Amino acid sequence: MRIDCKHVWEHISAYIDGEVDAELRAEIDSHLETCEICSAVLDSTRNVVVLLADDRVFELPAGFSNRLHARLEKELELAGS
Amino acid sequence: MTALNPQFGTDCIRRILAGERQLFHELIRPCERAIYFLLLSLLRNEAEAEDAAQETAIKVYLNLKNFRGDAQFRTWVLSIARNEGLGRLRKAGTRREDSLDADTDEQTGDYTPAVLACWREVPSDALERQELGTMLRKAIDGLPEIYRNVVLLRDIEEMDVRETAAALAITEGAVKVRLHRARALLQRELAPRLEGFAPKRKGMFGWLKG
Numbered sequence: 385m386r387i388d389c390k391h392v393w394e395h396i397s398a399y400i401d402g403e404v405d406a407e408l409r410a411e412i413d414s415h416l417e418t419c420e421i422c423s424a425v426l427d428s429t430r431n432v433v434v435l436l437a438d439d440r441v442f443e444l445p446a447g448f449s450n451r452l453h454a455r456l457e458k459e460l461e462l463a464g465s
Numbered sequence: 466m467t468a469l470n471p472q473f474g475t476d477c478i479r480r481i482l483a484g485e486r487q488l489f490h491e492l493i494r495p496c497e498r499a500i501y502f503l504l505l506s507l508l509r510n511e512a513e514a515e516d517a518a519q520e521t522a523i524k525v526y527l528n529l530k531n532f533r534g535d536a537q538f539r540t541w542v543l544s545i546a547r548n549e550g551l552g553r554l555r556k557a558g559t560r561r562e563d564s565l566d567a568d569t570d571e572q573t574g575d576y577t578p579a580v581l582a583c584w585r586e587v588p589s590d591a592l593e594r595q596e597l598g599t600m601l602r603k604a605i606d607g608l609p610e611i612y613r614n615v616v617l618l619r620d621i622e623e624m625d626v627r628e629t630a631a632a633l634a635i636t637e638g639a640v641k642v643r644l645h646r647a648r649a650l651l652q653r654e655l656a657p658r659l660e661g662f663a664p665k666r667k668g669m670f671g672w673l674k675g
Binding site: 393394396397398400403425428429432433435436437438440441442444445448449451452453455456457459460463464 | 486487489490493494497498501502511515518519522523526527578579594595597598601602616620621623641644645648649651652655656
């Protein structure tokens with residue numbers, strides 16, 4: 385059975401996460417070989433996922449960790465007194 | 466993201482409870498980012514998310530003796546963070562229940578992706594990445610809360626489906642469905658604005674041809 389574009393889009397997230405079974409993966413792969421559109425949709429969705437995981441894109445506010453540990457330190461001192 | 470070694474966690478907790486309080490700094494450190502981004506997702510305000518993150522860390526410390534070890538430490542910490550965030554929203558009366566109820570997992574929507582043939586590579590240039598990051602943060606801010614929480618834990622903090630489900634108190638199936646929709650919405654939102662980030666080589670050949 386040949387799957388259509390819409391079917392591929394429905395499974396794109398699971399495909400990126402390696403969560404589709406071998407049969408479906410093969411169908412999607414064969415569709416991607418001939419479909420420029422789905423291939424671009426896959427690439428751009430994967431790029432979104434790559435960027436999301438990039439620590440430089442999502443940084444903690446400057447000094448966040450220092451302020452957190454300073455406040456914790458006060459609490460730890462209180463607990464010890 | 467640094468994953469917490471379970472053995473280190475268990476030892477650490479035992480020693481903290483036995484009096485080595487300073488070790489708590491090391492125990493909580495690998496969870497800091499996830500705590501902050503989950504709270505930012507809920508509260509949508511950096512200063513408040515930071516304050517809530519500090520409160521969460523203190524609550525984790527004060528309740529450490531109640532940690533049973535039947536869940537992963539970070540999952541337990543994130544459920545405390547979630548309660549802290551939800552408590553603040555309830556207190557402020559700003560929780561938009563409609564955004565939660567109106568968009569259930571059973572509802573089917575139109576998640577047609579944006580079709581864009583030229584955005585094939587993530588730019589390696591630092592400045593371009595930074596610009597993309599700004600766009601991405603805005604796009605995430607515009608997602609419904611149920612999608613935002615999932616994408617923050619799964620894709621930004623790279624937690625697995627099981628841990629994300631446990632931290633958000635939803636099923637693994639819901640995590641997968643929401644993540645799929647969140648990614649599709651982000652792709653659709655971002656792709657049309659990303660033409661400027663297409664590999665420059667293509668444009669140059671286009672110009673030469675023209």
